Amino acid sequence: MAIAAIAEEKIVYQRPESLEDISTHYCPGCTHGIAHRLLAEVLDELGVRERTIGISPVGCSVFAYKYINTDGAEAAHGRAPAMATGIKRVMPDRVVFTYQGDGDLAAIGIAEIIHAATRGENFTTIFINNAIYGMTGGQMAPTTLPGQRTTSSPLGRDVELAGFPIRMAELLSSAPGAAYVARRSLHNVKEINRAKKAIKTAFEVQLAGLGFSMVELLSACPTGWKLTPPEAMDWIEQQMVPVYPLGDYKVAEGVEQLAKRR
Amino acid sequence: MAIAAIAEEKIVYQRPESLEDISTHYCPGCTHGIAHRLLAEVLDELGVRERTIGISPVGCSVFAYKYINTDGAEAAHGRAPAMATGIKRVMPDRVVFTYQGDGDLAAIGIAEIIHAATRGENFTTIFINNAIYGMTGGQMAPTTLPGQRTTSSPLGRDVELAGFPIRMAELLSSAPGAAYVARRSLHNVKEINRAKKAIKTAFEVQLAGLGFSMVELLSACPTGWKLTPPEAMDWIEQQMVPVYPLGDYKVAEGVEQLAKRR
């Protein structure tokens, strides 16, 4: 995609084609924007935009379908994996993904994601873990850290009463139908690049028909966390990563080869 | 409980007090009956019948509340853990248990059981895994074995389309809030006795306030499996146990001591 703009210059970075050229409704410093961009870049690089169908969640990324330049649908809160199942079962040759937040996927929608993974549904899930319910104004999510203050845990999450954070990557890796499950972070450029590779692998897994694939992305919600964007990035690194270790949690055989093939 | 019946005789086994003296609606050879009896014996031995509240599921054991001689409620399909949460939160000093089948707990109710375990709700779950939907006439359950014929998998469960069996004990053991998670079987006397010990431990865990406890019981459904009762017992041993290994999957610290105390 490197086309020379003027004679002695070439463009080394520009907005991917799979991303609509419009401004998003996200808050300043919200990494939903980064996740969207990486997703779009991967769709471009795999050349599958024209045969991709994306499912948006209920959450701040409810409008993902506006931003991602593919066919798309808006799912009920937590049900994106069920919708994706319905679509993929009648159109196995299309590329299908769900994009879900942690309230959407780990709270109300945990049954649907676990069973989709268990059935080995052949779609890809981008899971945005920002440890909070962003859209509704910053309530506790299943992923909220112990002691973290939210509008529904004003004194900090009390694990005695509200339980411990759910680690979805670990949980889903135990599903036999899951082919690729990884956790990455978006808090700095190095991690962002790693995240993109994982997203690409996830879609390649789907294209190879190996089964369910998911990339969990540790993501920033400066507004919900009441931090500045730079502070939010540090918070991910210092607070979230220790609780949500980065890495690959499930790499079914067959997946390695894909990665190598690149 | 050994009261002499006649002069030179003593009763070495009789129906526990916590079990109503009525005939059940279960099919011949159905091990729901055994599970009920073990549960009742444990309530007797712990002397908690009078302060116990049991939640019956939607499934063949829907009438468990008729048979178990404690206060009880009938939950919506899969929602017993939510009901138990509601009860225990307002009456922490009562003993609360849910009794659930595999369709109830692992299919429609998987979100509720996972989140109850994650919150470390302090109640006990008896999970009857009979690899089938008994009550509705023998359809595939999430726990149905690969290749197993059911009325909704007439050619045998095809893992490509219907996915792999879910192992709930393994899955729930990963929840930090779970204090005791074990799998036992009811296919012969030795295992039945082991099962009872586990059930007792589970309730002791609750009495000690250590958190969520669950005993999964491999159970027979001769009717759904279209086998005679003796054949069904063999089927558990030969077919189910290899897929669902027996053992303790989560023994939080504090639990060992309880066992020792006995």
Place this chain on the structure above:
Amino acid sequence: MAKGRIEINENHCKGCSLCTIACPQNVIAMATDRVNAKGYYPAVLVDPEGKCTGCAICAVACPDVCITVYRQVSAKASSAAAAR
């Protein structure tokens, strides 16, 4: 060898035959001559030689809690516990 006997609640019995298989002394059989109110052939104790030890294994095996087990007091109470 301890001496025992069992009483089977024929009306609760569903004729599953699991007790007959479980009994180490082989002193339980299924009736062939009559059915109970449910229409099942009930299990019966057939123990002419008094081989029943009162081990309660049958009771543990019975899904319908039909069996009450007695043992002559001479027997050690401990084995009762064992059976539980």
Place this chain on the structure above:
Amino acid sequence: MAKGRIEINENHCKGCSLCTIACPQNVIAMATDRVNAKGYYPAVLVDPEGKCTGCAICAVACPDVCITVYRQVSAKASSAAAAR
């Protein structure tokens, strides 16, 4: 050292400042004199000495995909990939 420059779409910019932190050459700053239509102080390239290498790190860091990165052809295309 490769020579580059960036163009920032000021209307998409939300003034989060993440690019300014990410830039290894410290050639991005936040405007103080004007706000964009959204009412944010946008990021601007302040590179009098032409220190920008076109490494595209800022573009990767930007949540709002505001930044287009150019580099003089002399630069190796490979490093472009690297930035991706």
Place this chain on the structure above:
Amino acid sequence: MRTMMHEEIIFSGFGGQGVLFAGQLLAYCVLTEGRHVTWIPSYGPEMRGGTANCTVVVSDEPIGSPMSQHPSVAVVFNNPSLEKYEAPLKPGGLLVVNESLIVAPPTRTDIEIVILPATTLATELGDTRMTNMILFGALLSRRPLVSVATVEHILIEKLGARQAHLQETNLRALAHGLELGAAQHA
């Protein structure tokens, strides 16, 4: 409340005794002979414990309710069924009883009763599963709802190739039932 031919028949017993099949067989025969017919089984947890029953309504006019409060015929395969259906049977109705699996005989005097040890007889015929055909025959001997020829023809059709080997025993069981049913008449 009716003038024309209208019968409500209940078949009841354990699962595995061929209760539902007997009812369906009758329904198929009626269909072939061109009358109105409905068949409906009991369903759901009643089945727990293995009991099964079905109701067949045969009529000259379109059938409103496929269920019956007061059947005109009851074919009971076991004791619980006898206990359940003797009472509601309408006066003058027919009660066909499998003597082999009952505790005490029926007591009503205002109904027609055929009682025969179907299971024992079936075992003698070499296949307990023939219980249903024997009772079916007995039923026909008293209520010729359909012609024996139709029954034989449909029976063979339903058994099909896979169960062709069972044809002969089934037909013999049927005949046996017809005989005994008629015999008790005299």
Place this chain on the structure above:
Amino acid sequence: MRTMMHEEIIFSGFGGQGVLFAGQLLAYCVLTEGRHVTWIPSYGPEMRGGTANCTVVVSDEPIGSPMSQHPSVAVVFNNPSLEKYEAPLKPGGLLVVNESLIVAPPTRTDIEIVILPATTLATELGDTRMTNMILFGALLSRRPLVSVATVEHILIEKLGARQAHLQETNLRALAHGLELGAAQHA
């Protein structure tokens, strides 16, 4: 369609600019002075991107709708708010503008306009958060909905002990706004 006193005031800007607080302050003052009042914020995803606004209705009679299609006063803290609320403002209405964060000045001629660089002034006062009090003062200088005394009293009450140190700056900001608002009049 009304005879008696009835004003519909909108405060709009970024989250963090004290927009909602300004509206609530007004509402509390009206309550103390015994008029009818309602306060309602914009809510939900509109908030994404950080914009916030609220509507205060002040009236002599019970208030039907707490929302307003055509406000009589709009206090705009930033450019998007100006773009959003200049048009719907009712003719003769009052528009209070934060000059510091706008791209182009308002253009309507049939309304009353007060425009002052509140954010800059606040920064000069040593605390950007005073933007809202300056604009609030300017509003009061043109629409004496409540007495300055009431505002000062409620302001102190609402700041409470925890923010007592902010009292003085807030009051100065308020006074500043009143001044400048009045000044532009002449």
Place this chain on the structure above:
Amino acid sequence: MAAELMKGNVALAEAAIRAGVEAYFGYPITPQTELLEHMAKRMPELGRAFVQAESELAAINMVYGAACTGARAMTSSSSPGISLMQEGFSYIAGSEVPCVVVDIMRGGPGLGNIQPSQSDYFQVTRSAGHGDYHAIVLAPSSVQEAIDLMVEAFDLADEYRHLVFVVADGLIGQMMEPAELPPMQPLRRPLGDWALTGADGREKNIITSLELNAPDLEELNNRLQAKLAHIREHQQRSAEMLTEDARLIVVGYGTSGRIAETAVKQARREGMKVGLFRPISLWPFPEKRLSALADQVGAFLVVEMNAGQMLDDVRLAAGGQVPVTFYGRTGGMVPMPEEIHQEIVTQYNKLTTSAV
């Protein structure tokens, strides 16, 4: 093709297959499970999609997804399962995707029992879920009619891009009756340019019920209401028997309509001028025809297997012109022809005496 004996649930399933259903998603529940079981056998044979979902919630959202691609998709359940699908129904209606849902009603409330009932009438006809809309609701009274309406349901769903219910009860689902199946229809897809098939050589398609901006959502609702008005105008269905000269008209649908038929015939034999009006579309309710009849009769007797739900619609259609009385059984009780006949006699006598 000659009539064969078929169970209602199986007939519904096979009819849907003949109508070209490409995807079935469901969860077992008595008394509709045979429908799911038939699909489990047949759909894979035909290379079509069958998934036993983890719940009714998942099932309806799988249907929603499959339907978004333009495929004919359906689910089936019974009362409690239908309650769990309410949110899904509302999304489907709001995003105007064609779906078909079968509800084999059972006794309620709560777990209730599995016996035949009609107590979901309100739930399916008013607004199945939150928001302003009505689904199209068809109620067969025999196995044959179940087959015919099942096929029609898919056509209506596609024609209007709307949610269509076929509602019956355990009795119709479980009984066997002679009936004929339609020929197998070819699959046809995509049904519309709105479907999600990948944005290849065209603008991208979006399916959503989200409109944050109130005026836009009102716009969407106006469109939806206009569509519903059109359906209301053109899709009212009902059957009648002996209504021409009737002074008393019994109104009943599905099983209760079927059983009432026997009672009405008996009443006629006894010389009473009684007729039967059987709504086939519960929404749109056949109000036009019913209000026409209201001018002619002395009274309506509504018969339902619930505590009186369609009753409201009959009263609304009758517009206070004539008395509307009600006879209902609940909890899974099925009225016998005798009971209804008895009620007819009572009401008819009132009429004649009052006439004197």
Place this chain on the structure above:
Amino acid sequence: MAAELMKGNVALAEAAIRAGVEAYFGYPITPQTELLEHMAKRMPELGRAFVQAESELAAINMVYGAACTGARAMTSSSSPGISLMQEGFSYIAGSEVPCVVVDIMRGGPGLGNIQPSQSDYFQVTRSAGHGDYHAIVLAPSSVQEAIDLMVEAFDLADEYRHLVFVVADGLIGQMMEPAELPPMQPLRRPLGDWALTGADGREKNIITSLELNAPDLEELNNRLQAKLAHIREHQQRSAEMLTEDARLIVVGYGTSGRIAETAVKQARREGMKVGLFRPISLWPFPEKRLSALADQVGAFLVVEMNAGQMLDDVRLAAGGQVPVTFYGRTGGMVPMPEEIHQEIVTQYNKLTTSAV
């Protein structure tokens, strides 16, 4: 205690606390989230139960559980969340356990938006879920009334062992208005000998909605229907303004009733004989009073923030005696007093001209 400025959602939460709610279970959803947030802060302070459930489904079943012990328990949500609770509602009604549910309605169908709406009217008043029953539904039109009805809701729930809804919309939930809170009530438990507290020195208690045997379930339904008939007889609530001599009566509840009030006053100023009838109990619908008014007025004008749902109840109550017209906004649009006034003028003129 003097009036203070309170947000509707917060007022509802604090009123429930004052009424002695012992357990709150909920899930965030705009526009009711402040209610949950207030509970998150206050309930632990008071040593009462608060759980942010994993979903609305879990929340309603937690409420069901807590209520089984005789504790005052509640949840709150908005339209889509209410759809997800339908099965739970039906179980609660079927097993006759007292529960209170707050529904702060938003625009639908589907995800719709978060703006104020009244489009759950059918969903909450007809039968919230499968089976035959109606919940008690109370609709406040101001923050003060929200407080008063919240307290009343718990009393009604306990008195009838029934499900009670307090329904409002985003406008009432989000706005601040002066209002007074009631004093703190002491907790009282167990409320009844039916509650699950452990079978200590008494027969065991069972709470269930299951009755496999149809006659028994019909029995249960008859009991339920008798209870509902009693409620219908005794619990109809409404408010009126200027109805005595009114020729046109506007009928509106909650927010639309409140806004209509302004329009009606204006019409009166302009000399039109117009009144306002504001149902406070949506079920039981205040039909007695409304049909009484029907004898006196020339027409009713129904105003709702939906496509016409209460409209059915008004038409049923008016019994075809007088014309009933409708003015509605949907999709989260809130009618302005001016629009309603305009509609009043139109309808009023029709009346007067037709009168001439």
